[in-house]
Amino acid sequence: MPPRVGGLPPRVAAMPKVADRFYQSQEWAEARRRQPDKWCTVCGTTSRLILDHKVERKDGGADLDPANLEWLCQPCHNRKTAAARARRARGGR
Ligand SMILES: [Zn+2]
Numbered sequence: 001m002p003p004r005v006g007g008l009p010p011r012v013a014a015m016p017k018v019a020d021r022f023y024q025s026q027e028w029a030e031a032r033r034r035q036p037d038k039w040c041t042v043c044g045t046t047s048r049l050i051l052d053h054k055v056e057r058k059d060g061g062a063d064l065d066p067a068n069l070e071w072l073c074q075p076c077h078n079r080k081t082a083a084a085r086a087r088r089a090r091g092g093r
Contacts, residue, residue, distance in 0.1 A: 028063075031064045031066070053069060
């Protein structure tokens, strides 16, 4: 696959920085501790887990509501993020 980063509009490219601050916060660390079921909701693996927002924060999902959180493994998370980005690029919600 050719690199696509150069083709992204600046608004999209700037977003991860905002997210980083949140993911370093005390509240987020606590949400991770509180969240049960530590396996990937999609494939069931227990390795390389990421606590994911079911509805992404930039799509209006709640930051710390356990009902909006789920564990995903890295590959499943990447797939989901790519799908959400594609949906957003099409103008969908
Ligand atoms: Zn998975």
